[in-house]
Amino acid sequence: MGIHHYIFELVAPTTAIGAVFVLLLGPIFFPRAYIWFLLAYFTTFLYISVNHFLKFCLTVRNIKKNIRDWNAKQEQQSSSRDYDSKEVVKSTATNNGRITPTRNGYTSVSVSMTDDDNKYSEMESALKQYEGQYIHAFVVPNYEEPEPLLRDTIKRLAQHRNATTTYVIILAMEESEVDHTTKAASLKRTFDGSFRDFIITVHPKDVPGESRGKGSNVAYAAREACELLARKVDKRHVVFTITDSDSAIPELYIRQIEKALTESEDPYNTICSPPIFFSRNALDVPAAVRVTDIMWSIMVMQNLSNPRGLAFPCSTYSLSMVLAEQVGFWDTDKDAVGEDLHMWLKCFFKTGGVARSVPIFVPINLTNVQTTGYFSNIYARFVQAKRHYNGVADVAYSLKSAFSGEQHSTNDTPSFLLSSSIMPVYNPSSGKRPSCLMSCSFFDKLVVVLHVLEAHMIPCTSGWLMFAAVPLTQFLLISAYSPISSYYPSFQNPIVTSEFYAYMFSLVQAVSVLLPMPLLLCAMLYEGLHKTVDAELFKKGTNETRTWRNYMDYAWLPVSAWLFMTLPSTLACVKRLTRSNDKYVVAAKNITIFTEALPE
Structure with missing residues (x-):
């Protein structure tokens, strides 16, 4: 490992510690540079x-459009079936019972097609266009998750129309969980006959070199399932969907995946990334927890509207079995604890930048952390935040991958793809590579690194600087009670002695006032989206979704931002100096009732 690797490891802890030191010492020891720094940062x-x-606006528009188009097609399909049924009755009376079989198992009379018939036929063809082309393997990792929660999550998949023919459930258990065998057997028995296949994997405990968590569980389950499924189906048709134990996945998401892969020039290097949404138990948790997850959802949603396909998945995502196998499946060491982002980065860099995201604008409904007791619920969310921000390890990983000089090897491409009529053929002796295997530009690598830095360095710095920098500077440099005048009698206050720096600090103050405005605009936009998704996709009633009273949730933003973002991210960054492992703790979700209706 080169010295630059160690330097990359120091980026996160140096940034977090530096933000605190600059905040406290900047106004005293280098006030002029500090004012410039604040202006640049803000x-x-x-x-x-x-x-x-702006990107969130695009995402909101696309989500609403997808949901409304889907509902319109469902209504048209229902009308078409009602129309065909009425025609059957009519034909029995007027055409001597001459009935012929037609599409979808329905029957109709042998008469000429009308314009309405053609419209319905085209609509149904569009709905069925993507059915049956892929086998969807859902990896459901879990450790000490409540069985009712898992049963509810899997039940929602069983409601999908193609579940029995194209869905495979991969229930990823942990050997270290007490009675994991009993729970797995119970779930398999419950859903007997509901899916094409139901696979149970058991990840061994205490594997040398592994860090316990979702990533190692998924890696083991995916490898095992790959071996099993490869004996039964063509692996080129298998799509892995990595999910959480609490993810409610609408059927529309699967339809949109198949549409995206069918339209993609390179489906084997496509990562489907949906937005996340917290609505399953949001009304039952403290407002500080609720608003934190709303902000988390907003950040994920805006990230999806990236025009270059450099959008990071969160919690739930889909990719081909071919791509997973090509990059060596999921990493399992302690630097890969942020399994979703890390896998995306691994796919991107291991394929030379060929692997890209396709946004699937269909929300995946998740649960908020929930325990019994207000303060225990707050603490449980803090524990979850600490685990999430351990993904700061990806800062060093992305820097190493982008700037260490390691190149993608064409030998990583599976041999069966090279002879496939679906994939462009690559002949190593020709010295030429098809466009789908071209390496990414340095600009793309730089953009990816900047996005990773933004995701992890802003949380560990913004809370300190945005909340405290301006008032602390005012106290130290402007207040009559400033300790500087006592301890540093010769100190030259630039804000007092220089008209230019007085103007600069006024500019810093003005910009600081504007900082929360875009986020508040996102929150306003989110409220309308939340009601649309609840009512039109999840079919919730008005008493089961957010109301105007919930607008008061945003008063908790300063508290939740510092408690669930700045503090845990700072701790995660500093911990990189020791690179110690955390105990495997599952976020508490003591949920007994789900109020929303199952989507049709």
């Missing part, structure tokens, strides 16, 4: 926030 943060808002 301006950059404001630019990023405005960009996030």
Whole structure:
């Protein structure tokens, strides 16, 4: 390992510790440079926030459009079936019972097609266009998760129309969980006959070199399932969907995946990334927890509207079995604890930048952390936040992958793809590579690294600087009670002695006031989206979704931002100096009732 690798490891802890030291010592020891630093940081943060808002607008529009188009097609299909049924009755009376079989198992009379018939036929063809082309393997990792929660999650998949023919459930158990065999057997028995296949894998405990968590569980389950499924189906037709134990996946998401893969020029290097949504138990948790997950959802949603396909998945995502096998499946060491982002980065760099995201604008409904007791619920969310921000390891990983000089090897491409009529053929002796195997540009690598830095370095710095920098500077440099005048009698206050720096600090104050505005605009936009998704996709009633009273949730933003973002991310960054492993703790989800209706 080169010295630059160690330097990359120091980026995260240096940034977090540096933010605190600059905040406390900057106004005293280098006030002029500190004012310039604040102006640059705040301006950059404001630019990023405005960009996030614009991208969030695009995502909201696309989500609403997908949901409404889907509902319109469902209504048309229902009308078509009702129309065909009425025609059957009519034909029995007027055409001597001459009935012929037609599509979808329905029957109709042998008469000429009308314009309405053609419209319905085209609509149904569009609905069925993507059916049956792929086998969907859902990896459901879990450790000490409540069985009712797992049963509810799997039940929602069983409601999908193609579940018995194209769905495979991969229930990824942990050997270290007490009675995992009993729970797995119970779930398999419950859903006997509901899916094409139901596979149970048991990840061994205490594997040398592995870090316990979702990543190692998924890696083991995917490898085992790959071997089993390869004996039964063509692996080129298998799509892995990695999910959480609490993910409610609508049928529309699967339809959109198949559409995206069918339209993709390179489906084997396509990673499907959906938005996440917290609505299953949001009304039953503290407002600070609720608003934290809303902000988390917003950040994921805006990230999806990346025009270059450089969008990071969160929690749930889909990719081909071919791609998973090509990159060596999921990493399992302690630097891969942020399994979703890490796998995306691994696919991107291992394929030379060929692997890209396709946004699937269909929300995956998750549960908030929930325990009995208000303060225990707050603490449980803090524990979850600490685990999430351990993904800061990807800062060093992305820097190493982008700038260490390691190149993608064409030998990583599976041999069966090279002879496939579906994939462009690559002949190593020709010296030429098809466009789908071209390496990414340095610009793409730089953009990916900047996005990773944004995801992890802003949380560990913004809370300190945004909340405290301006008032602390005012106290130290402007207040009559400033300790500087006592301890540093010769100190030259630039804000007092220089008209230019007085103007600069006024500019810093003005920009600081604008910093939360884009986020608040996102929150306003989110409220309308939340109601649309609840009512039109999840079919919730008005008493089961957010109301105007929930707007008061956003008063908790300063508290939740510092408690669930700044503090845990700072701790995660500093911990990189020791690179110690955390205990495997599952987020508490003591949920007994789910109020929303199952989507049709």
